[in-house]
Amino acid sequence: MSASLSTPRSSTSVTAPKKIVLPDLVSHCTFDLGINRHRKQITTETKKWLFKGDNLVGKKRDAYHGLKCGLLTSMCYPTAGCPQLRVCNDFLTYLFHLDNLSDDMDNRGTRTTADVVLNSLYHPHARHAPARVGKMTRDYYKRMVLTASPGAQQRFIETFDFFFQSVTQQAIDRASGAIPDLESYIALxxxxxxxxxxxALIEYANNLDIPDDVMDHPIIRSLGEAANDLVTWSNDIFSYNVEQSKGDTHNMIPVVMHHEGVDLQSAVDFVGNMCKQSIDRFVEDRSHLPSWGAEIDRQVAIYVGGLADWIVGSLHWSFESERYFGKSGRQVKASRVVELLPRRA
Known part of the structure; x- marks a missing residue:
């Protein structure tokens, strides 16, 4: 990594830090922010879909409303048509609530959930779907395949499979208290x-049919990786406070603190610099896109624009949602100061 760590501060301090200062990622990201005009409609429809036959009450229902997933979807897919935006919002909402949706399964382990979900994706028209998460998977995927290209469908399933494999490893690490090294953590x-x-939903939402060899080009892969890194690493910064209060160490900040021997604010600054570098890398890669002919170039430009929408949309949404900063998101966005929560018993 080219980001430089500051000199480790003394670890003999008696008092733990009470606040952190966030990096200014919003100002570093100059991409245009858009919001899809179908936001209100799909938010209402997804809410009915998620709550159907469910017992999401009390704190779970409040968490849904505070999440503001419809806003995230509308910022990240700003030009999608209403049916496509609805599928994207159903998927993102379902992804955030996957733990809740698998409550009715005999085994709540990630492997069991993965089996149900992937079986539903590979066999969306099969009748047997005992678990609610399986029924919901079939429901949104049957709508997706109506217009998604074969390549987008394949990429969606393959990468969702990778997701489950990695969260299984994450669960193993969390249970053992293991803290991976930085490179292993980034890969996972x-x-x-x-x-x-x-x-893959960017392709679907914008009715793209980009050939596999183009999607596999090193520049296209690098752009996707840079966007992933920005969204993921910034999320680790924004979610750190809530996670540290729970004792969760699967976050880049404690990984950096543990393996590099730096204090909390130095680790936050380090991860913030990595986020800025990922935005810079995206801009640089975007300026070196090769040409595959007029039609493919048009579709590639839309796809890459969709990655940029995710970068800027996720940054702004993180302060609008109540998931990370409660109802103080806009205040935190302005001051960049986060008061640390006490560790839960």
């Missing part, structure tokens, strides 16, 4: 983020 986090299936 690129799949646990769930971004890769969302990149």
């Amino acid at each position: 986090r690129r799949d646990t983020s769930g971004c890769k299936p969302c990149w």
Whole structure:
């Protein structure tokens, strides 16, 4: 990594830090922010879809409303038609609530959930779907395949499979208390983020049919990776406070602190610099796109624009959602100061 760590501060301090200062990622990202005009409609429809036959009450229902997933979807797919935007919003909402949706399964382990979900994707028209998560998977995927290109369908399933493999490893690490080294963490986090299936949804949402060899080009892959890194690493910064209060160490900040021997603010600054470098890398790669002919170039430009929408949309949404900063998101966005929560018992 080219980001430089500051000199480790003394670890003999008696008092733990009470706040952190976030990096200014919003100002570093100069991409245009858009919001899809179908936001209100798909938000209402997805809410009915998610709550159908469910017992999402109390804190779970409040968490859904505070999440503001419809806003995230509308920022990340700003030009999608209403049916496509609805599928994207159903998927993102379902992804955030996957734990809740698998409550009715005999085994809540990630492997069991993965089996149900992937079986539903490979056999969307099969009748047997005992678990609610399987029924919901079939429901949104049957709508997706109506217009998604074969390549987008394949990439969606393959990358969702990678997601489940990586969250299984994450669960193993969490249970053992193991903290991976930075390179191993980055490799795993690129799949646990769930971004890769969302990149396939960029193709679907914009009715693209880009050949496999173009999608496999090193520049296209690098652009997707840079966008994934920005979304994922910035999320680790924004979610750190809530996660540290739970004792969760599967986050880049404690990984950097543990393996590099730096204090909390130095680790936040380091990860923030990595985020800025990922934006810079995206801009640089975008300026070196090769040409595949007029029609393919047109579709590639839309796809790459969709990655940029995800970068800028996820940054702004993180302060609008209540998931990371409660109802203080806009205040935190302005001041960049986060008061640390106490560790839960």
